[in-house]
Amino acid sequence: MRTHDNSPDADVDVAVIGAGPTGLTLAVDLVRRGVRVLLAERGTDLFAGSRGKGIQSRTLEVLDDLGLASRFLAAGGPYPPNLPWTAGTPGDEFRMIEEAEPTESEPYGGSLMLPQWRTARLLRERLTELGGEVAYGHELTGLEQDAEGVRLRFAGRAGSVRARYAVGTDGARGAVRRLLGIGMTGGTVDPKPMLVADVRLAEGALPRTHWHVFPGADGGFAALCPLAGTDDFQFVTAFPEGTAVETGPEAVRAAIAARTHLAPSRVTAVAWASAFTARAALADRFQDGRVFLAGDAAHVHSPAGGQGLNTSIQDAYNLGWKLGAVLAGAPEALLATYEEERRAVAAGMLDLSTRVHRGETRRGKETRQLGLHYRESSLSEHTRGADAPLRAGDRAPDGPFGDAPGERLFDVFRGPHWTYLAVGLGRTPDEVALPFPLTLPAHVRTHAIGPYAPYGRGLFLIRPDGYVAWTGSGEGLNPEGAVAWLERHLGAAAHAAPDGA
Template sequence: MHSNQLDEQDVLIVGAGPTGLTLAVDLARRGVRALVVERADGLFPGSRGKGIQPRTQEVFDDLGVGEAIRAAGGPYPIGMIWQDGRRQGEHRMFDESDEGGEDSAYREPWMVPQWRTQEILAARLKELGGDIAFGRELTNLDQDRDGVTAGFASGPPVRARYAVAADGGRSTVRRALGITMTGESVDPHPMLVADVRISGLDRDHWHVFPPTDTAGFLAICPLAGTEDFQLVAQFPRTTDVDPSLNTIRAVIAARSHLDPADVTSVSWASNFRPRAALADRFRAGRVFLAGDAAHVHSPAGGQGLNTSVQDAYNLGWKLGAVLHGRAPESLLDTYEEERLPIAADMLGLSTRVHRGEARRGAATRQLTLNYRGSSLAVETRTDLPDSALRAGDRAPDGLRDVRLFDEFRGPHWTLLAVGPSAATPIPPLPTLHTVRIASHTTYGDGLFLIRPDGYIGWAGDSPAHLAPYLSHTGA
């Protein structure tokens, strides 16, 4: 291809992190032509976002990478508190789960280094025929009523019907669009995070060295599925942190019983100041913001990557429906409507966990997030008890009699008929996968239209009012 020729795509995705790769996988399985462009020469090499929450495990299962993610990682270890070179006792880093059960196969966060998650998603994308173009630094982005044209420092320009900024907290695309972020400093103290090889520590615990009068805390966590540890250290607010091997060895020696030489290698290191920031808008015309480009979290509580993956999961089916002509363009307005409030809530949770004002508990698992206030949540039943499952809620699994997620898996919509409603005559709906079950404790009785991203879009006692919803959403 000559440099003056346009590379034509349905969707241009800027950034090959977890957000961009998740979206690309979802679009590829929908037959949408999408190109992922990445400024770097390869995938991100660090462990940064290592916690895969239960809801995201469900998403990955649907996208066909669930087994690979499980095989690549492991459960989080129990914390071990150290002082003066002695073990002071164990500390649970997460509240034990009392949710999941019949409703989800996943109850606890699963640790997978971010670089490995990205490798798995990239392999799945390739399997589906998708592509990543590395070494493509965006220089300009212009849009008109029909599409977006992007120019790069090298390689041909790209013309696409839509573009998605998945290029991180310092997003070039967001700045080009003039979208501002509103935020705050979560913690004025700079942090160092690194992937290191260390001898002299067991791999059964997350080793915590509490702060002292002269030094901030140090935490060293074995990274499941690897021989590495992730090191996190806090510094006085005026420190200019140099993320070098010498700095890491000095921190280890000063704050633990280990010797500098016990740190044998560093494969990745970075420094940052924890902050929370939210984009004022998630859309400008034909360009959408997703992941860190739209919301920047403290790493505490493991919400950043998970919220980002679910941005992509929300946007993917909507882009597919509009691009294939099954839904009006206005469906895309619901992306910001649904995701911006969720991102704001998750930012607040991350900040509270970082400051010690909240535990890593049920809310961090993201199984209870819902879109009840969305224009896409249409509940036609009346007199429901407060505890009832309703439109906008996540559609639960069923693990005993029928695995509902086996029925939901894939890019389609599902009409679930439960209880007496299972006998309701339902007109032929060629685009829907219809499932009838005699009973389900969580669902109760009714008809439930399950969106491709696993939320209940419409619920009712009769299919009489279903047709208008189907035409609006492209089901």
């Protein structure tokens, strides 16, 4: 177990407030690094509704690194084609979401459907395996910070908890952002109020082979989507502006009957329901001293296009390795790159989800989030030519590795370590070699592969979150540049071996 340079009165290294998918992802990533975490949740259990149900390709790559991709794929399923209905008569099916086949460099082709409650439970399962837990019944009421840490107080609990750092993953209406006094800038995407509910239908009421859509003359469309891996459907409908939306079981049944050809009796159960108005808003800042915002606490999306949950999970993935590095001795300045990198991404994803909601763009390649990059980040150092296929700040592609069938670069990257990769630098086209005798820290693993077009010929220092930090050509440039990068940005942590795998 790594020894952290804790302040004398620190109870934990990091307090994470809110056990949704963002908080759970962050806790998983921190615990596997040997970080002492308090994951505080004000409720008595995890969130019970579907809400976000799309897992995008890049998020599946994150889950792959956390040891969870196979479980998610087994629990979920692909999005079905859409089937429009008019007066009880089906029309011609179509696809709202563009399909994408897996490729060598992008192994998770399309979107996976999985209700949010199951996403949370799979993450909790992984957290438990790693020795972590959720502290239920912890409602945050007070937060003060100083130069050494953060003190947190919880309703109905004597005393306080002292943490080196704290992260608010408690949603748009959560306590952390409010206690910090950080504003959120944005507005309404669509003034029509909406209802979302998880319902059970009588056998044969609708086939589970399609995502059923019911256009409404007053703009009050409805949709019933079979939730993969469950017996439920997600019901979504819009109401005219100004409507007071009720969420009780009978109100949900009445809404389904009014907007589809199904009688109320065909709805056999209503497991969960919520009313909302689609908004897009961005926190004015993601960091205040030793406290950070992630997920819905930092950005609120329209559900269209499935960007909110995915952007949130990737917030946690970006912040996790940086907190771990600073706790191990890296300069505190590294933490400022969290807002530098993620706030720009969140702003772009807010724009995308708004355009999808308004029908201005399709749910296509952009929504899969594989093209997101940090090229402009202060952490990205590109020393190859401008025409190189892979630049510092880009996502590191997957690909074949070694002689064993099915062995992949993602197998090499998986874990909290860094990777130093040489591509196509052998003396012959077929030779696989890491030709430079480098002195690298223990937590940087060195590997070499033959020529591979998505990378191009060169050297690559790959961050724990799967993005390229530094690139070198290996010709006429100092291959020790990777060592210099680590020394500059990680300091003492450059020589600290990470826990976990």
